[in-house]
Amino acid sequence: MNDVTDHTSYLDPILERYQRQPTYVVQILREAQDHFGYIAPAAITYIAAALGLPRARVEGVAGFYSFLHTEPAGRYRVLFSDNITDRMLGNMELLDYLCNKLWVERGKVSEDGLVCVDTTSCTGMCDQGPAILVNGHAITRMTRGRADEIAELIRSKAPVAEWPAEFFAVADNIQRRDILLGHDLAPGEAIRAAVGRGPADAMERAVSARSWRESYPAAVRGPTETLDEIKRSNLRGRGGAGFTTAAKWDACRNALGQARYVVCNADEGEPGTFKDRVLLTRYADLVIEGMTVGAYVVGAKRGLIYLRGEYRYLLQSLNQVLGERRAKGLLGPHIAGQANFDFDIEIHVGAGAYICGEESALIESLEGKRGVPRNRPPFPVTHGYLNQPTIVNNVETFAAAALVAAKGGEWYRAIGTPKSAGTKLFSISGDCARPGIYEYPFGITVEEVLHDCGATDTQAVQISGPSGVCIDESEFRRRIAFEDIPTAGAFMVFNRDRDMFEVARNFAHFFAHESCGFCTPCRVGTTLLKSTMDKIASGHGTQHDVNDVFRLNRLLETSSHCGLGHTACNPMVDTLKRFRPAYERRLKSLDFEPAFDLDGALAAARQMTRRDDAGAHLKTEA
Amino acid sequence: MNSSFTLDGQEIAFQPGQTVMQAALAAGVFIPHLCFHPEFKPHGSCKVCTVKVNGRPTASCTVPAMAGAEVESNTPDLQDKRRTLVQMLFVEGNHFCPSCEKSGNCMLQALAYDLGVMSPHFNQMFPDRPVDASHPDILLDFNRCILCELCVRASSEVDKKNVFALSGRGIRKHLIVNAESGRLRDTDIALTDKAMQVCPVGVILPKRRGFALPIGKRFYDVKPISAHFDQPNAAAAEG
Numbered sequence: 001m002n003d004v005t006d007h008t009s010y011l012d013p014i015l016e017r018y019q020r021q022p023t024y025v026v027q028i029l030r031e032a033q034d035h036f037g038y039i040a041p042a043a044i045t046y047i048a049a050a051l052g053l054p055r056a057r058v059e060g061v062a063g064f065y066s067f068l069h070t071e072p073a074g075r076y077r078v079l080f081s082d083n084i085t086d087r088m089l090g091n092m093e094l095l096d097y098l099c100n101k102l103w104v105e106r107g108k109v110s111e112d113g114l115v116c117v118d119t120t121s122c123t124g125m126c127d128q129g130p131a132i133l134v135n136g137h138a139i140t141r142m143t144r145g146r147a148d149e150i151a152e153l154i155r156s157k158a159p160v161a162e163w164p165a166e167f168f169a170v171a172d173n174i175q176r177r178d179i180l181l182g183h184d185l186a187p188g189e190a191i192r193a194a195v196g197r198g199p200a201d202a203m204e205r206a207v208s209a210r211s212w213r214e215s216y217p218a219a220v221r222g223p224t225e226t227l228d229e230i231k232r233s234n235l236r237g238r239g240g241a242g243f244t245t246a247a248k249w250d251a252c253r254n255a256l257g258q259a260r261y262v263v264c265n266a267d268e269g270e271p272g273t274f275k276d277r278v279l280l281t282r283y284a285d286l287v288i289e290g291m292t293v294g295a296y297v298v299g300a301k302r303g304l305i306y307l308r309g310e311y312r313y314l315l316q317s318l319n320q321v322l323g324e325r326r327a328k329g330l331l332g333p334h335i336a337g338q339a340n341f342d343f344d345i346e347i348h349v350g351a352g353a354y355i356c357g358e359e360s361a362l363i364e365s366l367e368g369k370r371g372v373p374r375n376r377p378p379f380p381v382t383h384g385y386l387n388q389p390t391i392v393n394n395v396e397t398f399a400a401a402a403l404v405a406a407k408g409g410e411w412y413r414a415i416g417t418p419k420s421a422g423t424k425l426f427s428i429s430g431d432c433a434r435p436g437i438y439e440y441p442f443g444i445t446v447e448e449v450l451h452d453c454g455a456t457d458t459q460a461v462q463i464s465g466p467s468g469v470c471i472d473e474s475e476f477r478r479r480i481a482f483e484d485i486p487t488a489g490a491f492m493v494f495n496r497d498r499d500m501f502e503v504a505r506n507f508a509h510f511f512a513h514e515s516c517g518f519c520t521p522c523r524v525g526t527t528l529l530k531s532t533m534d535k536i537a538s539g540h541g542t543q544h545d546v547n548d549v550f551r552l553n554r555l556l557e558t559s560s561h562c563g564l565g566h567t568a569c570n571p572m573v574d575t576l577k578r579f580r581p582a583y584e585r586r587l588k589s590l591d592f593e594p595a596f597d598l599d600g601a602l603a604a605a606r607q608m609t610r611r612d613d614a615g616a617h618l619k620t621e622a
Numbered sequence: 623m624n625s626s627f628t629l630d631g632q633e634i635a636f637q638p639g640q641t642v643m644q645a646a647l648a649a650g651v652f653i654p655h656l657c658f659h660p661e662f663k664p665h666g667s668c669k670v671c672t673v674k675v676n677g678r679p680t681a682s683c684t685v686p687a688m689a690g691a692e693v694e695s696n697t698p699d700l701q702d703k704r705r706t707l708v709q710m711l712f713v714e715g716n717h718f719c720p721s722c723e724k725s726g727n728c729m730l731q732a733l734a735y736d737l738g739v740m741s742p743h744f745n746q747m748f749p750d751r752p753v754d755a756s757h758p759d760i761l762l763d764f765n766r767c768i769l770c771e772l773c774v775r776a777s778s779e780v781d782k783k784n785v786f787a788l789s790g791r792g793i794r795k796h797l798i799v800n801a802e803s804g805r806l807r808d809t810d811i812a813l814t815d816k817a818m819q820v821c822p823v824g825v826i827l828p829k830r831r832g833f834a835l836p837i838g839k840r841f842y843d844v845k846p847i848s849a850h851f852d853q854p855n856a857a858a859a860e861g
Contacts, residue, residue: 042802044802045802054778054784054787055800055801055802056784056786056787056789056798056799056800057787060798062789063790063791063798064789064791065791353791370788370791375664512792513792514792515792516791516792517769517791517792517793517794517795518795519666519667519669520667520707520710521710523714523769523792523793523795524710524711524714525710526792526793527747527792528710528713528744551706554703555706558672558703559679559681559703559707561666561669
């Protein structure tokens with residue numbers, strides 16, 4: 001390479017800050033790009049040498065994440081969030097408008113290297129779209145007027161930091177509060193309640209006792225009593241899968257290892273979901289408190305928050321909360337005055353990969369690798385971060401755990417339904433008068449939610465995002481709960497004017513873009529689905545293509561490596577079941593109709609063989 | 623310890639720590655596979671070896687053998703899924719068997735024949751994957767890569783060179799080499815490397831040796847791939 005640029009001057013301080021640890025590869029690459037605009041080949045060589053890694057491995061990491069670029073990608077990178085809700089708010093027209101203004105082609109860097117306008121997966125601003133990211137900074141409520149201003153700012157090369165502050169305003173839009181969003185806990189209250197469940201000197205005795213036999217029962221009582229409260233609460237994971245939180249914590253606590261880790265999954269990538277954005281903006285103390293309680297229960301000294309790249313704007317405020325808590329003795333050494341209760345948290349920022357919301361892929365990413373889900377078993381509770389016992393929980397789960405630690409399991413369990421304790425945050429967007437965050441006890445019907453958010457003339461609701469379910473009017477009496485419709489929180493509303501085929505097609509594009517590519521069925525299958533949907537959209541589809549969707553579904557749901565592939569066909573299968581006319585009116589033919597007369601084509605053969613019996617004719621359908 | 627499970631009704635004994643695939647191959651029962659290689663840690667990405675263990679689908683190369691388990695492999699449904707996976711691999715890359723010097727020695731081709739794959743079924747994607755002929759002795763034809771990572775594993779685990787790695791994501795995932803130029807000639811690969819021997823398809827080829835063995839006399843020309851595994855412990859000799 002003829003790269004004469006000096007990369008050492010900006011890379012050295014970054015590498016120093018991350019102690020030249022290979023686990024920070026994603027963070028180092030991200031910051032290197034922030035500084036230089038992209039990750040140059042020579043920079044990759046330098047970083048790899050500094051970290052003692054094969055160069056190709058670092059290049060492979062840089063090539064995995066959507067927000068990392070190994071070639072110039074524009075000094076201004078404008079990415080339109082491309083969830084279906086953004087589409088419904090006209091993001092594509094705005095994208096074309098901005099492209100025209102800037103004289104650029106979508107997805108191509110301008111010839112002067114100044115700007116590139118493209119799309120990206122849902123940025124978690126569905127309640128205030130159309131949303132964009134400019135060099136990683138979130139801008140909401142795009143309009144033509146705002147596009148004009150942005151075009152002007154880009155042409156005048158104004159640094160994004162100097163753009164009008166109101167561009168970057170993100171509203172919370174909390175529309176309904178219950179026990180979590182309406183909580184009255186002071187920082188530290190849940191921790192003190194957890195510690196208070198054991199004898200006052202439990203932790204001191206654990207380290208000073210003459211033998212573990214003597215100290216064991218007392219030392220573990222605080223953590224075990226707290227774990228018992230979590231058990232009593234019947235709290236289940238809020239990220240979608242609904243695994244029992246206490247079982248996860250218990251397994252980690254009992255696993256053998258040199259160290260234990262608490263990981264907060266803030267990689268909220270499911271299109272239509274934005275509850276964690278609000279929790280991390282307004283309830284960061286409660287979330288971190290929950291992580292600290294988790295650390296107390298499992299015996300972890302280190303915690304990690306995996307913050308999705310789209311929420312990088314929250315990094316500063318989150319670090320501030322961490323700092324305040326350290327100052328109050330709620331993080332760091334001797335938490336709540338306990339001699340042996342040391343715990344601290346650092347934040348890793350993602351770089352645009354939905355798959356990192358899968359817990360083992362998230363751990364790979366935390367370790368500075370490509371975000372590819374691991375083979376399981378073993379599970380993270382025994383072999384997680386750095387192969388040590390690790391709990392990975394959703395942002396909302398930690399917040400709920402803090403409530404349970406403070407107020408007790410019985411109290412929590414009394415809310416919701418017998419199988420689904422507590423409340424759930426909904427991220428409501430789409431065709432409704434009042435989009436935003438709604439907290440409901442489990443067991444609420446879809447109908448009630450639609451009424452509250454001001455949705456009228458509703459045709460369908462997509463619950464829990466593209467990987468969840470799409471239901472029609474006949475199912476609006478169903479309940480949101482683990483025993484009926486489970487959800488990670490997304491609730492996208494579609495009225496009767498919406499074309500449900502286009503909804504499914506948008507989701508097909510999403511999965512194809514976000515498949516990690518590890519396993520054959522998902523890597524190839526999601527792309528085949530995308531092209532099948534595009535073919536149907538362009539009016540060239542036939543019944544054969546619809547059959548292929550079901551064929552791919554049968555393969556992906558059984559043989560894919562992880563949940564992404566298992567659920568990637570859901571949007572197509574759900575809408576084909578419920579809104580088949582949306583597909584059929586696009587198909588060229590509902591039956592297999594050959595382009596020529598098959599029996600006629602056999603005439604020459606009949607003549608040559610001198611046959612004209614029934615066996616020499618194709619059977620005609622009655 | 624005398625543990626066993628059943629595979630399509632046949633009893634298969636296994637050693638502790640063995641996966642279903644390892645135990646089956648040791649017993650001379652073939653489960654179709656591509657990314658699995660007996661000398662390397664199972665990887666589980668091609669999913670061609672997917673079986674049902676007690677009714678639950680899972681990759682047989684990574685799932686630990688369990689005493690008393692009922693494993694199904696050679697069923698119409700699973701064979702049909704394998705055909706679809708092989709078709710996917712064919713349309714994802716550029717595989718032109720008649721002009722490929724690996725023809726007859728290619729696992730993908732052999733498996734397609736064995737499974738009775740008669741057409742690609744899906745539309746060809748025809749990706750643009752330029753070859754790397756920069757190295758004096760070795761040709762890389764990425765058109766045929768099925769992303770099994772065997773060369774990645776061999777170069778890292780055996781050769782200790784890390785010549786190969788993967789970059790990109792999803793359908794854009796691709797094999798890269800360990801050089802700033804991106805060219806094989808700037809790596810320290812050698813003809814004697816293990817990574818030279820493990821490619822199940824025709825990506826990594828020594829130059830000037832292509833047709834030393836004529837088509838018709840090659841490994842899978844002599845007998846189909848499933849017949850190469852029908853002796854107990856035949857797996858180690860394969861490859």
